[in-house]
Amino acid sequence: MRILLTGRSGQVGYELERSLQGLGEVIALDREQMDLADLGRVRDVIRDIRPNLIVNPAAYTAVDKAESEPELAMRINGEAPGVMAEEARKLNAAIIHYSTDYVFDGSKRTPYTEDDIPSPINVYGRTKLAGEQAIQASGVPHLIFRTSWVYGSRGRNFLVTVQRLAAERDELRIVDDQYGAPTWCRTIADTSAHALIRLGVGKHPCGIDHDLWQQNAGLYHLTAQGQTTWHGFAQTIVAHWSTDRKPSVVPITTQDYPLPAKRPASSTLSCERLMNAFCQLPNWNKALNLCLE
Numbered sequence: 001m002r003i004l005l006t007g008r009s010g011q012v013g014y015e016l017e018r019s020l021q022g023l024g025e026v027i028a029l030d031r032e033q034m035d036l037a038d039l040g041r042v043r044d045v046i047r048d049i050r051p052n053l054i055v056n057p058a059a060y061t062a063v064d065k066a067e068s069e070p071e072l073a074m075r076i077n078g079e080a081p082g083v084m085a086e087e088a089r090k091l092n093a094a095i096i097h098y099s100t101d102y103v104f105d106g107s108k109r110t111p112y113t114e115d116d117i118p119s120p121i122n123v124y125g126r127t128k129l130a131g132e133q134a135i136q137a138s139g140v141p142h143l144i145f146r147t148s149w150v151y152g153s154r155g156r157n158f159l160v161t162v163q164r165l166a167a168e169r170d171e172l173r174i175v176d177d178q179y180g181a182p183t184w185c186r187t188i189a190d191t192s193a194h195a196l197i198r199l200g201v202g203k204h205p206c207g208i209d210h211d212l213w214q215q216n217a218g219l220y221h222l223t224a225q226g227q228t229t230w231h232g233f234a235q236t237i238v239a240h241w242s243t244d245r246k247p248s249v250v251p252i253t254t255q256d257y258p259l260p261a262k263r264p265a266s267s268t269l270s271c272e273r274l275m276n277a278f279c280q281l282p283n284w285n286k287a288l289n290l291c292l293e
Contacts, residue, residue, distance in 0.1 A: 001202050002027065004051035006034055007058030011152045012098060015189035016055060023193065023202040027051070031058070036080035037072060046087040052207030054088050054095040055192070056081060059128070063102070064260040066123040077127035082134025085142065094141040094208050094217075096192060101148035101180060101223070103129045106264020111227075113270045114146075114219045122261040132219070141213035143195060145188070145222040145274075148267060149233070152185040153291060158230070162237045166247050172238070176231035176251030179266040181223040184287040191222055195278045216277055221269035224284035236285060240292045 001024025007013035008028035017028045027049055034045045036058055046054070059077050060066060066073040081097050088095045102125035103118040120126045135142050151159040165172055196202075199216060200209040228236075231251045238246055254263065271281055282290075 001025065001053070001207055002049065002051045003053045003055060004046065004049050005029065005055045005057075006036070007031070007056070010057055010059075011150055011155045011157060011185040012057035012188050014154065015152070015186045016057060016192060019186075019189040019193040020055065020196075023196055024052070034058075036060075036076040039075065039079060039083050042080055042083050043087055046084065046091075050091055051088075052091075052093050053196075053201065054084050054093065056084055056095065056097045059098070060124070063122065063124045066127065067260040070123045070127070073123055073127045074130060077124070078130030078134060081131035082138065085135040085138035085140045089138055089140040092207070094143075094213055095135060096143045096145070096196075097131065097135055098188070099132050099144055099146040100125065100128045101146060101267035101269055102264060103132070103146065104264055104267055106178075106266050108266065111268040111270035112221070114221060114273055121264065124261060136219075141208065141210060141217050143192075143217060144219045145192065146219070146269060147183050147188055147221075148223045148269060149180045149182040150185055150188065151182055151288075151291070158182070158233065159237060159288075159291070162234050163241075166238055166241055169247050171248050171250055172234060173250045173252045173257070174231040174234040175254055175257055176229045177253050177265065178263055179227050179229055179268055180264075181225065181227050181268055182233050182284045182288060183223045184291050186291070187224060187282060187287050188222060191274075191279060191281065195274075198278050220274040220277070221271045222274055223269050223271055223281070224287050225271065225281050226283045226285065227268040228284060233288075236288060237292070240289075
């Protein structure tokens with residue numbers, strides 16, 4: 001079993017390289033080895049490695065910068081996944097791809113299900129939706145996992161930013177009218193590995209069990225359970241701050257903190273489909289506690 005993993009230096013890719021061990025030969029590549037902006041290079045790498053499974057957490061994730069670089073964001077998030085899917089289909093392989101809660105506009109009062117119609121309100125969301133659609137249209141056996149508010153103890157993310165600012169400032173002003181589920185990158189990686197085990201990856205003599213993939217392939221929401229706001233997320237992080245001096249966390253509105261890209265007001269995802277098919281998911285608060293400890 002040969003597994004091609006993209007984006008090994010990213011938050012989710014770093015954790016996936018660990019979680020996928022034991023399921024096959026993991027060939028983990030970073031952007032220097034496989035730049036998703038170079039579609040020809042993407043094809044060449046896949047044809048050279050000839051994987052049984054492609055796992056693609058790599059993406060253009062600079063939500064605000066994407067507003068001024070829509071073509072680059074689309075090439076990486078929309079076109080490259082389609083190329084990977086095409087090449088995987090030619091190899092009789094499968095693909096796992098990661099998408100986002102930002103494919104929704106945030107107007108729904110209850111958690112979004114996989115059957116809700118996407119309506120992204122920023123470039124990033126539109127490009128990620130294009131990637132989903134390209135994979136689905138290819139006919140390749142696939143799992144698409146939509147996740148949200150991804151954080152970890154390394155890299156660039158909300159957790160690391162709040163920890164840095166908490167050490168520098170007496171007051172943090174954080175948006176309190178956007179709702180979602182903070183999701184630890186390790187939860188995403190371990191859940192992915194568990195799903196692959198359920199699909200027989202590493203056990204089938206021909207690489208993947210096409211019958212199992214046919215029965216279970218498709219789109220799933222994969223986030224921590226429960227919801228909070230960015231302000232609530234920050235409060236929980238600061239509450240774990242190990243020093244005596246803790247900054248105050250002041251709630252503000254989205255209008256108080258304008259950014260180039262619009263954000264959905266509520267992008268909580270229902271994960272019942274995934275939990276019924278594969279495994280349970282932790283509450284966001286419990287997962288954050290594990291990460292911080």
